[in-house]
Amino acid sequence: MEPPRWIWQHPEWPQLHWQAERLAPLLRDCTQAQGRLLGMAGVAGGEFAAQGELDTLLQNIVTSSAIEGETLNVGSVRSSLARRLGLEADGSERTSPRSEGLAELMLDATRHFDQPLSLERLLHWHRLLFPEQEHDLLPRRIRVGALRGDEPMQVVSGRIDRPTVHFEAPPRDGLEQQLGAFLDWFEASRRDTALDPLLRAGIAHFWFVTLHPFDDGNGRLTRAITDLALAQAERQALRFYAMSASILDDRRGYYRILESSQKATPDITDWLEWFLHTLLRSLQQALARIERVLAKARFWQRHRQQALSAEQIKVLNRLLDGGERGFEDGISAAQYQAVAKVSKATATRHLADLLEKGCLVRLPGGGRSTRYRIAWAD
Secondary structure, three states, X not given: OOOOOOHHHOOOOOOOEOOHHHHHHHHHXXXXXXXXXXXXXXXXXXXXXXXXXXXXXXXXXXXXXXXXXXOOOHHHHHHHHHHXXXXXXXXXXXXXXXXXXXXXXXXXXXXXXXXXXXXXXXXXXXXXXXXXHHHHHOOOOOOOOOOOOOOOOEEEEEOOOOEEXXXXXXXXXXXXXXXXXXXXXXXXXHHOOOOOHHHHHXXXXXXXXXXXXXXXXXXXXHHHHHHHHHHHHHOOOOOOOOHHHHHXXXXXXXXXXXXXXXXXXXXXXXXXHHHHHHHHHHHHHHHHHHHHHHHHHHHHHHOOOOOOOHHHHHHHHHHXXXXXXXXXXXXXXXXXXXXXXXXXXXXXXXXHHHHHOOOEEEOXXXXXXXXXXXXXXX
């Protein structure tokens, strides 16, 4: 008798298991980072929470689609999210049935985390992924709001005449029962005190994507289920980290670990290890982002009595925000001139004033290479 090629052919499927001692250090790091993040987000205040949630949800939606090779209209999705969150939207960006559906799906998954994940809810999510108004734009006809058909569901690459089959999902016959078993477990496992909630999110991700119950959209629904499980783990709707963004950062690794795990035994330790590493990276990135917000607030509190020009405030905010547009290596006089849109003489005078007021410090170097950075509090 030939050994099973796919994990779902294994006699133990879907009884998944893992090596708890190997995952324990990672689980501890994730739990600690999760606690720090929730605590810091509370300190940052309501304005940050609202904007942070919008940015996180937007990043999750856009990157989840990017994993599948789809580029979304970011402005349209932002407008759809902002309206639902009660935030001011950019009126120049029109929403679309696509952006409206994606926003509704993400908010349903995260804000209604207490509601059970039923088949009806899943089918509704699938319809939101493929709004009726855009069915004619689909590259191929798919069953929207219904489980896949009888043809084999395979993930392939390479030439049409010589394809490489990376994965084949369980056959259509019996799919309702398999999906029902997953949904029953997903609901019952919320009350399983012996199962760590973060491990539960990783298991749910792997189990559902292995079932691959739809013609299309399985990856995006899998990641929505993961967000639902993480919201249930934290028992709060506000999202401050986007795991899909970290998955996109290691997209090749994501597909590689899925493929190897789906061809292995029901011991999914390798998958859960990759999942927790990725989750930890998401949490750490969010912590760094909130730390910048808090540091910025402390900076302006310290300099609230300083008389600064609008141009100086603009440049300081760019430096405080950091990131790609924040001049992480410091800002030169020429760059200050370009950002503030002032003359060379004014840029020099502004920088000298900011040095005197303790807003900036001069970095080592001289002449035209002189650069300045924020003077952080000790």
